[in-house]
Amino acid sequence: MPGSKTRVSTFEKGEPVRQRILDAAERLLRSGEAEFSMRDLAAEAGVSFATPFNQFGSKAGIMHALSARRIETMAERYAAVTPPVDATGRVRLAIEVAVAVMLDEPDVNRAVMGSIATAGPARADALTRSTAFWTLAVGASEGEAAPNRQRWRDLPIQLALAFRGALSFWSAGELPDAELAPAALATANTLMLGFAKQ
Structure with a gap:
């Protein structure tokens, strides 16, 4: 059963509480418990029942934070x-890079993507974070003329x-793992062609 008392002793002293809660949520998702309760989560994280609520507001808030982790991982890998x-x-x-991150743990990431459509108590920032990631890719290079950079500013x-759309079909099981990258690339190619013709 999740949250055995022995798990609490495995946490490092000083580990940030939010990090512990998110790590615990990922462990529950990895074990196939996508419908975990906040009580299960608190036990798994070794915190009081109220702590996940105090830190994230709701399960939706936790799932949004897990989505943000994925986007941060994408940005880190892209920057590397x-x-x-x-x-x-x-x-x-x-x-x-983005597809590779999602396919690292497809079951966990399907659960995260499938649940972030639920509104949390706080305004989510997935679109802002995702746009920032795509801005890294579209961002101007030394070799591009200023007019081209300006024309592509709305592309991120x-x-x-578009990528969120592909992920929704993937998380719903309508798009197999092997088709996620080709679908996302085809959509991006269409978008870029449209922007290039402007």
Whole structure:
């Protein structure tokens, strides 16, 4: 059963409470408990029943925080590689990175994506975070002329919306793992072609 008393002793002293709660939520999701209760989560994290509510407000708030973790991981992995000079190549690389993050733990990530459509007590910032990630990819390089950079400034939010759409079909089981990257690339190619023709 999740949250055995022995688990509490495995936490490092000083580990931030929010981190402990998110780590515990991921462990529950990994064990196939997508419908975990806040009581299960508190026990798994070794905190009081009220602590997850105090830190995140609701289970939806926790799932939004887990989504933010995924986007941060995408940005970290993207920043760790040398991107192509052209915007199209950078966007394609960002898609490969984003898909790889989602496929690292597909069951966990399907559960996270499937639940972030639920509103939490606080305004979610998934669109802002996702747009920031796609801005890394679209961001101007030294080799691009200023007019091209200006023309593509609205592309990141469109890519965020498109990738989220692909993820919704994937998390619902309508898009198999092997088709996530090709679907996301096809959508991005269409968007970039549209922006290039402007």
